[in-house]
Amino acid sequence: MWTKALSFLLLLAPIQALAAGLPAAPPASLGFSPERLARIDDAMKRYVDDGKLAGINIAFARDGKLVYDKSAGMADMARGLPMSSDTLVRIYSMTKAITVVAAMTLVEEGRLRLTDPVSMHLPEFAGTGVYVEGGPDAPKTRPPKTPPKIFHLMTHTSGLTYPGGYDKTVVGKVYDEKNVFDAGNTLEELSRKTATIPLTDEPGEYHYGASIDILGRVIEVVSGKPLDVFLRERLFVPLKMDDTMFTVPPGQRGRLAELYTKGPDGKLVVLKQGAGLGLYEAGAKLLSGGGGLVSTTADYLRFCQMMLNGGELDGARILSPKTVQLMTRGQVSPAHRGSLNDFSPGYDMGLGFGVLEDVGASGMPGSAGEFRWGGAASTEFFIDPSEKIVAVLSTQLMPGSTYRLREDMKALIYQALVEQRDGQ
Amino acid sequence: MKRRLGAWPVIAILLASITPFTALAAGLPSAPPESLGFSAERLKRVDAMMQRYVSQQKLAGMTIAIARDGKVAYLRSAGMADIAAKRPMRDDTIARYYSMTKPITAVAALVLVEEGKLRLDDELAAYLPEFKDVKVYAGQNADGSMKTEAPTKPIRVRDLFTHTSGFTYAGMADQTPVGDAYEKADIMRPDRNLDEFSKVIATLPLKVQPRTDYTYGVSTDVLGRVVEVVSGQAFDTFLKARIFDPLGMTDTSFTVPEDKLARFAEIYEMVPGGGIQPAKGDGARTRFRDGARLHSGGGGLVSTVGDYLRFCQMLLNDGELDGVRILSPKTVELMTAPQLRPDQLAFLQSFMPGYNTGLGVAVLTDLGRSELPGSVGEYNWAGAASTVFFIDPKEKVIAILITQLFPGLHYPVREDLKTVVYQALIEARNVD
Missing domain, CATH: 3.40.710.10 (DD-peptidase/beta-lactamase superfamily)
Structure with missing residues (x-):
């Protein structure tokens, strides 16, 4: 009761614009209808009032200026911690875009090539074959027609997959048995274990999976630095992303949102284990x-x-x-997209980002060329270069498929955009 | 004063490494x-x-x-x-x-196209008659010799630009008996002129039918000979x-x-x-x-x-x-x-x-x-x-x-x- 009352009060008081990382400007000056923006407030409030989400924050900017940054509900209901664009949230797969950008800085330096075979940098992959048949104990493989290359990792076409919770095939089971994603593994161990597991398909075919984790290990080997150090030096420090990190130090624990899931009775319950939660705990080794x-969000x-600025922010x-431009162009032909268009119709894969190719097929308003990704705890972001919009949604609900937050987010933001630039 | 002089070599090296080369060598300003x-x-x-x-x-x-x-x-x-x-x-x-x-040979040939002396859709044999009876590789006989067949379409000048003539090179990764024949004929012998070269090529079968697949080969060399014939000048x-x-x-x-x-x-x-x-x-x-x-x-x-x-x-x-x-x-x-x-x-x-x-x-x-x-x-x-x-x-x-x-x-x-x-x-x- 107390938390509900508080969350209601919070809705009446918009969060400070200062928090969301970019300077703010009046929405109307940026082509947004203030009246229509109020619908986003309402939608967020409904999610919280209906008990679907503990808390949610949506923030977006146009032309580099913050249009909207509001929250509803709680980051941690038990502690009465309100949700905001400053709340620490587990962004899960939204990590991927960051890792790919980091790898591209090495490509630009000429230290890594998109066409390098993965085994050039991680020799343990030299003998990794493609699954043919057999059980998880003794899967038979054959050599791939082309070895997985760095760009295959960045487009999820390496043939790597995820554990059984995601991939129900024999290969997914082997990931489980080898505890590939155990927080106690170093990245080197993750890479060595993964290399002993058959590829689930020929390189070139889209399969969501461990590709970007392996890319993280490539970064370590090529740069000679641990991934966390490299990301901090190359991205987080120059971009002033002071709140982005792998493990939360004790002094910051109070800002970390609780992770929820929908319980058997439909009510929110706190997720205490699984879901890779160990990754964020002090002592976790796996970067x-x-x-x-x-x-x-900020x-x-x-x-x-x-990214929207073409690779630069505030002089960095x-x-x-x-x-x-190359990263945000489609690279995987329709015949090789596997399940990509099942959960993202209308999208192709760029390097680290899904790229909207067909607005109609996507079933959502937007612009061709928009690029995006999401995280397992229902977080989302998208970047629309035609309309010059960047948008981030933060919440902490497992799994990401529970509600259609991405669709809602895009519908809500674009309905409020009354001065569009990309009318084609 | 002495200190300044001492720094000079370093500065000179520094300058040398950042000074753009003279415009003269660059071909462009x-x-x-x-x-x-x-x-x-x-x-x-x-x-x-x-x-x-x-x-x-x-x-x-x-x-x-x-x-x-x-x-x-x-x-x-x-x-x-x-x-x-x-x-x-x-x-x-x-x-x-x-x-x-x-690309330079292509530009040269296009100069003649602009003058109306050459058309992209002209048949190659109209300029180089030695190609009138060129054959196409069609597999091997039991004794290892090449079977050949007639082209289903003639080679056109355009195909020499786009590598769709059916010509190949010796030593290509996907070497076929045609490539071997190129090798044997030592097609790039520097003592042959373009006329002689073209006549040797015309005796060898095409690797594939004209206008089907892109096959990298001697097309542009043959195009050079076309330039000679059309212009009346040595290439x-x-x-x-x-x-x-x-x-x-x-x-x-x-x-x-x-x-x-x-x-x-x-x-x-x-x-x-x-x-x-x-x-x-x-x-x-x-x-x-x-x-x-x-x-x-x-x-x-x-x-x-x-x-x-x-x-x-x-x-x-x-x-x-x-x-x-x-x-x-x-x-x-x-x-x-x-x-x-x-x-x-x-x-x-x-x-x-x-x-x-x-x-x-x-x-x-x-x-x-x-x-x-x-x-x-x-x-x-x-x-x-x-x-x-x-x-x-x-x-x-x-x-x-x-x-x-x-x-x-x-x-x-x-x-x-x-x-x-x-x-x-x-x-x-x-x-x-």
């Missing part, structure tokens, strides 16, 4: 480039704005515009 | 990189890349030139043109451009009169004259297990010396970065440079437009995904699938001694990488050149 980061908006140049 | 949208800081990575290639003894020497808007933003050389002779690689080093000859004379002299490409020719030998780079090959050595055999030497008769339009030219920059700038300017018009803009547009259907491109896309072929150049049609930064519409080609160039009409950028190493596809020089150029281009014009 998961595929899903290990904690961040805030920090992630700055990352998105850097991370990538060249032509590298960003 | 130079300008500060920042004024052209390049980050001077990031261009240092080009130095670093060249240094890596040279210090790791992957290449003896190399030169990279980058221009935008008709001005040179970067032109540097590293390493040696000839290690034994202790001659450093220089911006005006003369090198074997091999297949980078092809070298035609190129000199119609392209090299008007464009001021004074160091581009089929053979290196005596007085320029001191600028001619040595040709190297990989040593198995690491390092490089001068290429064995003299095939890569005699064919560029006086007395060689074969004017190979597919791979026979030597040139310099400065000369080739001027050729590229003419194309980027839609056919004109410094008031000299070589082609009309619409001809350049056609030359750089995709020509083939996707189903014809398997071979080309096996090493250049995302590309189609124009007339004498490959054209980028799908940026994402190419896995390289760039722009749709960019066109390029490479040479057998690991050289490569590209022209980006959207960003108005030209880049050339010159070295002299066999085999050409061993190091990903095209990928490295595109990566290093575009990472330094921080003011892009075409990112939407």
Whole structure:
């Protein structure tokens, strides 16, 4: 009762614009209808009032200026911690885009090539074959027609997959048996274990999986630095993403949102184990480039704005515009997209980002060329280069497929955009 | 005072490493990189890349030139043109451009098309009657000899530009009995002239039916012979009169004259297990010396970065440079437009995904699938001694990488050149 009352009060008081990483400007000056923006307040409130989400924050910017940053509900209901764009949340797979950008900085330096075979940097992959038949104890393999390359990792077409919770095949079971994603593994151990597991398909075919974690290990080997150090030096410090990290230090624990799931009775319950929660605990060794980061809406908006600006933010140049352009172009032909278009119709894969190719097929308003990804705890972001919009949604609900938050987020933001630039 | 003097050598070295080379050697005027949208800081990575290639003894020497808007933003050389002779690689080093000859031959032929003397859809045999009865490979007989059949469609002039004639090369990765026959006929013998060359080729079967698949081969050499027949001039004379002299490409020719030998780079090959050595055999030497008769339009030219920059700038300017018009803009547009259907491109896309072929150049049609930064519409080609160039009409950028190493596809020089150029281009014009 007490938390509900508080969350109601919070809705009446918009969160400070200062928090969300970018300077703010009046919505109307940026082509948004203030009246229609109020619908986002209402939608967030409904999610919380209906007990679907403990808390939610949506923030978005246009032309580098913050249009909207509001929250509803709680980051931690038990502690009465309100949700905000400053709340630390587990961004899971939204880590992937960051890891790929970091790898592209090495490509730009000429220390890594997109066409390098993965085994050039991680020799343990030299003999990794493609699954043919047999059980998890003795799967038979054959050599791949082309060895997995760095760009295959970045487009999820390496043939790597995820454990059994995601991939119900024999290969997924082997990931379980080998405890690939155990928080006690170092990245090197993750890579060595993964290399002993058959590829689930020929390189070139889309399969969501451990690719970006392996890419994280490639970064370590090529740069000679642990992934957390490399990300901090290359991205988080120059972009002033002070709240983005793998493990939460004790002094910051109080800002970390609780992770919820929908209980058997439909009510929210706190997830205490599983879901890779161990990754975020002090003492975790695994620096998961595929899903290990904690961040805030405010920090992630700055990352998105850097991409929208063609690789630069506030004078800090991370990538060249032509590298960003390449990363945000579709690279996987329709015949090779596997399940990609089942959960993201209308999208192709760029390097680390899904790229909207067909607005109609996506079933959501938007612009061709928009690029995005989401996280397992129902977080989302998208970047629309045609409309110059960056948007981030933070919440902490497992799994990401529980509600259709991505669809809602896009519908709500674009209905409020009354001055569009991309009318084609 | 003394202290200042002491610092001079350091300053001199510093200046030497940051001062752009003279505009004279560059072929085009130079300008500060920042004024052209390049980050001077990031261009240092080009130095670093060249240094890596040279210090790791992957290449003896190399030169990279980058221009935008008709001005040179970067032109540097590293390493040696000839290690034994202790001659450093220089911006005006003369090198074997091999297949980078092809775009020049294509332009020469298009000059004749513009004059109405040659049509892209004309049958090849109308100019070179020796091809009237050319046969197509159709498998092998029990005794190992080749079965042949008649072409289902005639070879047209257009096919010589797009590698859809059915001709091949000796020593291709997918060597067939046709390739073996090319080898046996020693088709690139430097003592044959183009007429003799063409007549030898006409006795050999085509590898595939004309107008089916892209097959890389001697098409552009045969096109050089077509230029001779249509123009009534020797191919070298035609190129000199119609392209090299008007464009001021004074160091581009089929053979290196005596007085320029001191600028001619040595040709190297990989040593198995690491390092490089001068290429064995003299095939890569005699064919560029006086007395060689074969004017190979597919791979026979030597040139310099400065000369080739001027050729590229003419194309980027839609056919004109410094008031000299070589082609009309619409001809350049056609030359750089995709020509083939996707189903014809398997071979080309096996090493250049995302590309189609124009007339004498490959054209980028799908940026994402190419896995390289760039722009749709960019066109390029490479040479057998690991050289490569590209022209980006959207960003108005030209880049050339010159070295002299066999085999050409061993190091990903095209990928490295595109990566290093575009990472330094921080003011892009075409990112939407």
